[in-house]
Amino acid sequence: MNWLEETRFELKKDLQAAAEAARAAGELSFEQLPDFVIERPRDKAHGDFAANLAMLLARQAKMAPRKIAELLAARLYQAEPAVYVDKVEIAGAGFINFYMRPNWLAEGLADAAARGAAFGESNFGQGERVNIEFVSANPTGELHLGNARGAAIGDSLANIMQAAGFQVEREYYINDAGKQIENFGLSLEARYLEQLGQPAEFPEDGYHGEDIISTVKEYIEAEGDKLLTVQPDLRRELLTRFALQKKLAAIRTALSHYGVEYDTWFSEQTLHDSGAVKQVVADYKAAGLLLEQDDALWFAADRCGCEKPEVLVRANGIPTYYTADIAYHKNKFERGFARLINIWGADHHGHVARLKAAVGALGYPADKLEVILMQLVRLFSGGEIVRMSKRAGTYVTLEELLEEVGRDAARFFFVMRSADSQMDFDLDLAKKQSMDNPVFYVQYAHARINSILLQAKEQGVELSDLAQVNFGLLQEESEQDLLRKLLELPDEIAAAAQQEAPHKIAAYVMELGALFHSFYAVCRVLGVEADLQQARLWLCQVTAGAVAKCLHLLGVSAPEKM
């Protein structure tokens, strides 16, 4: 348990004891103690912790909340004196506010310092196995801005959940089967023939991007014109195989430049090859949920909470994407994951209910399949919306973005906003790499601290043993503010994991950075009295670790110099 958790636990126990005592004395009547919370007030004038117990008891006890709060406060720390609580006050509608003694913060910092690089981590997730699938863009093109957002959110969430004690695996689902691959093959074939001066009809809804042409050129360079004499079916297959491998390699490389590494690359085709997709159809048949109509096979989704049945196998005998996706999620559950998290673009939200119903109907826990819907990114350039289309080949790629703004800014930018707010990406602004960018502000805090620690070392000042440091000397307001925020790190990481909200870490680290800059402006570290210098050096040390930890969770570097 971390310092805050422990304290909250104690305060809750103290209040429960006070309520029981009041009831025993006949001052207060209630049947069951409501489930109250110990929260950290937004305004530090309201103390370090606040409890809402009195308000929640009001109805049962038939008494004014403030009156109840007074009764409870009077009972607190009567039997046993408080160790860390300095005073208790009643405020507002009946809040019971706890003010902690300075030694409480000091011991919290000592605890954080002793944890070293592990500070901020917790066992909140208790080793639960979680699969996070994100990006999973079609391997028919390059990654674009929307994928970049998904990658930033997915990878950061994976990092955060790992730090919060979950066992996480990152997965990329490769859509290397189905109709769009067929279409991809037709487009490749047409470009191939064109390049070799043969008549070719380009498919109407084909992939128009320049990259298709360059891929075909690469093929011709390596293999020549030998496909001219090959049967069209085989020709398309060979071209497709070549192109998929090229595209996938490019996607991998781009993600790697972006700081994203996957544990598993899962091919849709393997589900078809292994018979897993067919098995899904058999499963529904066995469950009596299979319909046959218009030469197609349907899943009776309307009997599982959905609006209408869904096609599993088309009239032409080819299974739909949906069927493969069901087989895929079934496979994920069978690999032993307790939770599946998918990060999808908001344009796929219609698919969520269908998929959940489908896996639920097969007996898998549909509530353990969570989909984070990420609103789409709109690109602005020159003050105008740029319509992005993969087919039309008009999109900004992840690699281009990385060249323009760099990995740190790109990742921080995307993860700063919550997934469910649509965002406008102003390319001109991002290109400027202007100093308004908050990522520099935070990184600058880290660099500043590092500079202090480095100079201390050069002056021969070593950090003392923790046991000999008097953290109680940190009495300045800016020191205490920084300390309070610092101690919240484990809570913040756990909360971000629980709420699946990586943007919380971005917000936290910006606040932490701001508090450090304020501290820096007011308090000197080097050259002050030796004991105070030690306490402040340790404060810097822990702060640097916390800032670096947050930045790394977001896939952003923590530079030592800027």
Place this chain on the structure above:
RNA sequence: GCGCCAGUAGCUCAGUAGGAUAGAGCAACGGCCUUCUAAGCCGUGGGUCGGGGGUUCGAAUCCCUUCUGGCGCGCCA
């Protein structure tokens, strides 16, 4: 038509398992560098939380209704 997401300061957005006087950055204005990085700090101004009802000790947060924007509702993925 039905469904999902959003609407909070001039701009970009936090805050939503109900909590105290709604926050931050940018922009505007005024201060602070002979000492650890001024990419910084301190201060000032700025709001019908889209509108309207309701629930209760208390609502930006929950419910209903309505307006606006985005996206879905394929034998595409």
